[in-house]
Amino acid sequence: MIDGHALPYFQPLIDTATGRIAGYEALARLRDDNGDVRSAGPLFTDPQVDPDDLLELDRTIRRMALESFRDNPAGFLSLNISPLWVSRLEPGTPLPSLALMAEIGLPPEQVVFEITELQGDIHQLKDVVQRYRQAGIRIAIDDFGAGYSMLDRVLALEPDILKLDIQLFRKAASGTGNSGDFVRALALMAEKSGCWIIAEGVETEAELHFALECGARYVQGYLFARPEENFLPDDAVQAKFSTMRDHYVSEKLAERAKLATLRRSLAQLFAELREWLATGAQPTRLPSPKRYPWLIRCFLCDAHGTQISPNYEWIDRHWRADPRYLDHNWSWRPYFYQILAEAGEDSRVILSNRYRDATTNQYCMTSGLFIDDSRHLLLVDIDIAHI
Known part of the structure; x- marks a missing residue:
């Protein structure tokens, strides 16, 4: 009952x-x-x-x-x-x-x-x-x-x-x-x-x-x-919902503005990295990461996605070379083939979607720039928590 x-x-x-x-x-x-x-x-x-x-x-x-x-x-x-x-x-x-x-x-x-x-x-x-x-x-x-x-x-x-x-x-x-x-x-x-x-x-x-x-x-x-x-x-509730939806759109526009700022910083970083490569690629002469607090690492691949340089990471106020990933091919990674799809556009800075980095467990994005008539690909990994 x-x-x-x-x-x-x-x-x-x-x-x-x-x-x-x-x-x-x-x-x-x-x-x-x-x-x-x-x-x-x-x-x-x-x-x-x-x-x-x-x-x-x-x-x-x-x-x-x-x-x-x-x-x-x-x-x-x-x-x-x-x-x-x-x-x-x-x-x-x-x-x-x-x-x-x-x-x-x-x-x-x-x-x-x-x-x-x-x-x-x-x-x-x-x-x-x-x-x-x-x-x-x-x-x-x-x-x-x-x-x-x-x-x-x-x-x-x-x-x-x-x-x-x-x-x-x-x-x-x-x-x-x-x-x-x-x-x-x-x-x-x-x-x-x-x-x-x-x-x-x-x-x-x-x-x-x-x-x-x-x-x-x-x-x-x-x-x-x-x-x-x-x-x-x-x-x-239409008026209340509309106000909150406008707040949401404003937040998304602010995120886009941050990405635009990031792209400008990336263009500057890639210019410095290209100069670094042209002058001998000595790890001690890599750009200072102070202007790029979101930078996790940088490395170089060939046009097919095979890594041809060590990872360079800023650790204890020094650049460290990690050779463990030499000859690894990353073309199968979802973020990576987004970048490979842009081959042929040497002047364009490419930015992947967000993903979780398997090494650091951080949420990241990867940015790339084709150089040398698209024969090589410069890459940097970005910690999105610091954008």
């Missing part, structure tokens, strides 16, 4: 292209006799609660949410679907949610079914998902990135929307460890597969900025609105 009166609450999803409310996620709540409202979510993971009672609660919430949303003029409603309920369906039988939507009269195009977990029989779940999609319903996967072993199941379901795992997203947005690169990779994978990204749990402007950096189509969280019993005007 579940105590309390069931009701749906609705949390807006903000379209990052417009700043307007594009839809809502329906969330299960219980109201006690004193009028206090609490989340019903913990009940769905409590093994002491009767599954039949949970199914009844789930269907009650779903009906109430669809009925409430029916008169909403636009947007979509996202409803959680547990594979637990899917597993109780007989193969080929009518799907209760589709029957309910037909009864209420809500167009399937206004509904997203959010798969809350990926356990159970994947073939049965895939069949049900295909039937939902054939009816015109979009499919979302919740907690994307939380279960690394579930990637094959995500791909099998071919979702329209992926909702980033909230804990992973927050960790990445805070800059903890290398989780940021992992989430960016997930977002890039989603983009390449044609999925839209939802970033939920957005509570700070920094988290919004990270969501925008990941290309999130929708954002959801307390920064804009808490779950409520009623719907908001679709422009309720």
Whole structure:
């Protein structure tokens, strides 16, 4: 027996292209006799609660949410679907949610079914998902990135929307460890597969900025609105979102300005290195790194990416030659073939994307300049923490 009166609450999803409310996620709540409202979510993971009672609660919430949303003029409603309920369906039988939507009269195009977990029989779940999609319903996967072993199941379901795992997203947005690169990779994978990204749990402007950096189509969280019993005007947070988006763009422009300054410094450094090569390439005569605090090392490769000089690194206020990487070919490295692609442009300073350096474990970029009619390639590694 579940105590309390069931009701749906609705949390807006903000379209990052417009700043307007594009839809809502329906969330299960219980109201006690004193009028206090609490989340019903913990009940769905409590093994002491009767599954039949949970199914009844789930269907009650779903009906109430669809009925409430029916008169909403636009947007979509996202409803959680547990594979637990899917597993109780007989193969080929009518799907209760589709029957309910037909009864209420809500167009399937206004509904997203959010798969809350990926356990159970994947073939049965895939069949049900295909039937939902054939009816015109979009499919979302919740907690994307939380279960690394579930990637094959995500791909099998071919979702329209992926909702980033909230804990992973927050960790990445805070800059903890290398989780940021992992989430960016997930977002890039989603983009390449044609999925839209939802970033939920957005509570700070920094988290919004990270969501925008990941290309999130929708954002959801307390920064804009808490779950409520009623719907908001679709422009309720547009002004606030627009201001924060402008802050994000300003930050990105400032980053571009730093890169422009870096390129000018690199041009000066490469000029000094070319002069150094022309006058005998003695390590003691390398340019002073005081003007280049971001410089990690410099070295020389041939046009095919094979290293033909030692690494020269500034250690204990002296240049040190490290010959360990002589004859190593770096052309296979992603940052390196970006640079090799520019062969033939001797006067152009080339700058790679950011990557993690395997030797120092620092986040770096590599810059290169072809010289000697593109027969040689001068390279410097840059510590981006000092840009």
